[in-house]
Amino acid sequence: MFFRRLSIRARITIGSLIVAIIVSGGGLLAVRANVQWILQGADYSLANGDLLSFAKDILSNPGEGVDSPAAGVLLLVKDPSGVVKVDTMPHDLSELIRHGLADSDKIRTTDEGTSYVIVSRTVTNDRGEWTLWAARSAAASDLAVDGLDRSLLIGELVLLLVFGVASWLLATAALRPVSRLRKEAESLSGDAGEELLPVGPAEDEISALATTLNAFLERVRASTEREKQMVSDAAHELRTPLAALRTQLELAHDSFDDPAALAAEVRGAEDSVARLSALANGLLELSRLEGSPAERRPATSAALVDEAMGSVDRARLLGLARSVEVGFDTDDLDPADRFSIAPEAFARVLDNLLSNAIAAVGPDGSVELTIRETAEGIEVQVSDDGPGIPPSFLPVAFDRFSRPDDSRTASTGGSGLGLALVRAIAESAGGTAQLHNGDVGAIATVRIPRIGPSRKM
Incomplete structure (x- = not known):
């Protein structure tokens, strides 16, 4: 827990020091062990050298006594x-050897604070088996190892100090672009603009972070701009029906003595309230779809066809008032195929497209709904024999509150949210929505992808 509270720079430095201690400590211990092994080997070799001359003398002169060793040579012969x-x-x-404790050919022991190495050898001549021991003081080797320990300890401390400072400086240098990035981010605003975080020339993690943050910033700005535009559009759209509703209520106050006029004004106010309610519901649904698309609930072909038939029935009732004929045609779909759209969302798409088409055609016109299954999914087309869509309107047809000229919707009082809802629902299901003019009238096409491969061969 304490380690997590430290800064990244401190954590990098401490982690580097821990690694350095483990690596360098292991290396220094290996060096010390190797030097100590070499020094001990030298002591054993010198002691063996002391034995060699006496062993040769015993073998070559078995009848003579053993000569006394030179001064400083430690020897015992039996x-x-x-x-x-x-x-x-x-x-x-001497007591240790005499009592038979030195049963190995090489041992190390201590006498009165001084370390010795002892080697032994047996020699056989005509008189029998001779046993020889030689000893060498290891004091010089111990002093050398002690000096090496001090040198290694000092070297280790100096190395760790240098490594720690270097790690701190390198971490500081590595994190400096992050600090600059943070300061740049603090100076930026969430409003729409051209300012973005600087992306360095190196293709490293900092550049990747800056690129990701820039993409996030652009999404936030786009979302903010959409929200501002939606508020502005909603205020503009609400202003007219609210003004009309207020006027109708004022007129209703003046018509208390005329029941027929009062009833007419109340019915007009009810129409304004219904329009306001439809506009608010459309805005709420569109905001939900654009802000956080709902979880996709797949539907089978059979469920979608059932919803389509219900939408056609509603459209035919709507078309009766204008003598508009609504036709329906569909392929023989595999009822087990599944598509990434909920049935009720599919119905909303069809209701909006059909109602728009009915509003566009004149009396005795016709609207046709066609559903086809493609290799990728399902395709819905709503075509009409109306006057078509102005070419200038096609690029903005799916924008909120967009309306063409009075050739299509001026008389209907629509809010301009229908096609925007169609596109939002289609895209939230992973599909597309398109609008274009045909040889006669307009054609709206919505494609929804299939979940899993097609069962058709």
Whole structure:
């Protein structure tokens, strides 16, 4: 928990020091062990050298006695009968050997604070088996190892100090672009603009972070701009029906003595309230779809066809008032195929497209709904024999509150949200929505992808 509270720079430095301690400590211990092994090997070699000359003398002159060793040579020799012929060992070492404790050919022991290495050898001549021991003081080796320990310890501390400072400086240099990025981010605003975070020339993690933050900033700005535009459009759209409603209510106050006029004004006010309610519901649904699309609930072909038939029935009732004929044609769809759209959302798409088409055609016109299954999914087309769509309107047809000239919707009092809802629903299901003019009238096409491969061969 404490480590998590530290800054990234401190964590990098501490982590680097821990790694350095483990690596360098292991290396220094290996160096010390190797030097100590070399020094001990040298001591054993010198002690073996002391034995060699006496062993040769015993082998070449079995009838003669053993010569006394030179000064400083520590030697103990036993003849075949066990009698000690030569003993220049310190007392404790001599006692150790005499009592048979030195049963190995190489041992290391301590006598009165001084370390010795002892080697032994047996030599056989005509008189029998001789046993020889030689010892060498390891004090010089111990002093050398002690000096090496101090040097290694000082070197380790200096190395860790240098490594820690270097790690701190490198971490500071590595995080400097992050600090600059943070300061740049603090200076930016969430409003729409051209300012973005600087992306460095190197293709590293900092550049990737800056690119990701820029993409996030652009999404936030776009979302903010959409919200501002929606509020502005909604205020503009609400102003007219609210003004009309207020006027109708004022006129209703003046018509208390005329029941027929009062009833007419109340019916007009009800129409204005219905329009306001439809506009508010459309805005709410569109905001939900654009802000956080709902979880896709797949539907089968059979469920979508059922919804389509219900939409056609509603459209035919709507078309009766204008003598508009509504036709319906569909392929023989596989009822088990599944598509990434909920049935009720599919019905909303069809209701909007059909009602728009009915409003566009004149009396005795016709509207046709066609549903086809493609290799990718399902395709819905709503065509009419009306006057078509002005070419200038096609690029903005799916925008909120957009309306063509009075050739299509001026008489209907629509809010301009129908096609925007169609596109939002289609895109939230992973599909597309398109609008274009045909040879006669307009054609709206919506495609919804299939979930999984087609079962058709």
